Amino acid sequence: MAQAYWSSVFTSSADETWAVVRRFNGLPDWHPGIRASEIIEGGGGDGLIPGAVRLLTGVDGSIYRERLVGLDDAGRKLSYEIVEAPLPVCGHRSTLHVQPVADTGGAFLSRHATFDPAEGTTAGKPPRFSKRPTPPPSQASTRSSPDTGRQPPRPTTPITKEAPS
Numbered sequence: 001m002a003q004a005y006w007s008s009v010f011t012s013s014a015d016e017t018w019a020v021v022r023r024f025n026g027l028p029d030w031h032p033g034i035r036a037s038e039i040i041e042g043g044g045g046d047g048l049i050p051g052a053v054r055l056l057t058g059v060d061g062s063i064y065r066e067r068l069v070g071l072d073d074a075g076r077k078l079s080y081e082i083v084e085a086p087l088p089v090c091g092h093r094s095t096l097h098v099q100p101v102a103d104t105g106g107a108f109l110s111r112h113a114t115f116d117p118a119e120g121t122t123a124g125k126p127p128r129f130s131k132r133p134t135p136p137p138s139q140a141s142t143r144s145s146p147d148t149g150r151q152p153p154r155p156t157t158p159i160t161k162e163a164p165s
Contacts, residue, residue, distance in 0.1 A: 001091075002117065007110040014100035017107035018076045021096055023047075024068050025054055035059045043068065053083060062086050069093065082115075089115040 010017050020030055024047035028034045036057040043052025048071060056064040065083040072078075076099065082092040092115035099108045 001114050002089075004113040004115075005111070007108065009101060009104075010107045010109060011104070012107055013105055014076060014098050014107040017109060018073075018098040021098055021109065022071065022073065022076075022078055024052060024071070024078065024080070027054075027056060033058055040065075070095075088118040088121040090118050091116045 020026065023029070024043065025037050025039050027037050034056050038055045039047040039052055040055045041051075041053035043049045047054055047068060050068050050070055052068045054066050054068075056066065058064070062085075064085040066080045066085075067083050068078070068080050070077065070079040075097075077095055077097045079093065079095040081094075082089070085092075092113060094111055094113040097110050097112070099110075100106075101108050
């Protein structure tokens, strides 16, 4: 089984960051590689019930179906699995985890993923799953969808990216 890891620090508090990240159907609000998301199974519309399935459309038109596996508000963790995607992997499961940064009051967001290479591929170098998330539109207001020119919806609580020193 292969593993992948990504992390970043944000100036928004862990609670503010979690309020944005926990919305299973809200990925287009903060991830530059995702244009649209729709809950297509379960979840009561907001997709916050484990078992909910979202249909994601990438900015390049690629389609992903992902199932919410777990949502832990107390631990600020969201886990999902890929049901179908144009990636050379199978058995993919990711967990997003938001933790407080004690000395700044900001947040540390990490993503851990496990997966197996699809048949006919090797586990030598893990595939790149997506572009690195950027601050939401409230902090990057010039970002727009390349094919429609529209601004994505603003999250209710902004996440701000820590500036490099």
